[in-house]
Amino acid sequence: MVRFALLLCLISSFSYAESPGSFTQSKKIAAQLFQKHPQTIYCQCSYEDKEVNLASCGMQAANPIKRAHLIEWEHIMAAEHFGQQFACWREPLCEDKNGKSFKGRRCCEKKDERFRHVEAELYNLWPEAGVVNQARSNYRFGVLPEQSSYLGCGMKIDKSSRRVEPPDSAKGVVARAYLFMSEHYGLSLSPSQKKLLTHVTHGTCWLTKKH
Template identity: 40%
Template sequence: MNPSLFSFFNRGVASIFALSFGIAAAPNGFCSDVFRGNETFQSFNKAKKILEHQVIFDHRVTLYCNAPFDKDKWISLPPGFTTQVHKKRANRVEWEHVVPAENFGRFFPEWREGSPMCTDNRGAPLKGRKCAEKSNITFRLMQSDMYNLFPVIGAVNAERGNKNFGLLSASAENTFGSCAMKISSNRAEPPKYARGTIARAYKYMAYAYPIFKLSKEQERLMDVWDRQYPVERWECVRTKRIERIQGNENPFVKQPCIEKKLW
């Protein structure tokens, strides 16, 4: 069968399945003409493994602290890195959703209210991430989207949680010593070298998944960071590899990479 017809057939089957079982239909994005996101991976664990072995295999460095890590996921912490909590997670790599799963998950009714598909062993209703993952294909696709997944120090991932990014006061101290990541109250300020990458991941997620909406404040901040911190070679390499594997584009990275002849 012609590959394009095969792809069309698969999408049609997926759409019928989704409508039949109520797990993903417009406006959630999967069946919409404006859906531009991941349609390849529904498994978060599979996406992480592919990222590790096929995308960042020759650039094993964490996003926020530029800390190298080996094939066993053990991190060489930068000199002066400290953490007051989550010490057991300080030497291990974890994969962080730069746009936190909770921040896009709350747009799904299954996360907020539950679903008939989600009950515990006693038949009591469940909601939250596990329910959204079980009952909504669009959530699974978003959760597994490799453009939004980055290796980070586990302790940093734990402390950041689902906090929005923003700028803190000039007097705010680094939360992790020599790593220029600042977390205070409900906000996280990333190092300057990570801001452009973060911004283009946020803009991509809002572009690719119509269900997800950025606040006006976050939208303005990401536009500023996108302009202030342009693409560099590694971001272009990473994005090009993901496009080849996942099958869809992040135009907020691809276009400037092409313009800079880094694609």
């Protein structure tokens, strides 16, 4: 947790200034910020360059999965969560070179400068093994019953409810990222989300029942 606290301080110095202008630029900056403390957010795997050391976090079960060995950059508040709050995500406001209308992330990246800054926000961007990033998908955070770990990682993932619960070591970072994104960019959170996240204390206190 000390490592995460130091990283939060460093990231905050960038975040409270203007965020990078693109997701591509932000990933490059994030890679530099994490060079001295290369550890994934949820599973606490160490990594070097872009290669994850699965043995460092007990995830040897993921060895056969190619994507498990690669570092990817995880939006803690998923892109779909904040994207749905932009018209360019919901409505076909863009046209491709053939005149066909489209919407969604690609349209917002093309059309909306504010979206580009939200997408590139460093406070919301953390390294994780690609297989975990993929499994988390755009699922919301919540409280899940006791279940086996995901490939040896303490992350709980429930596909049926489309919910995930991070390990205690990451709960503080998750909560602060969500609340920062909401307050800094005016992004809405449901009452149940806000209640869950504001109960986090020192990165370990998570409400014990669903709301």
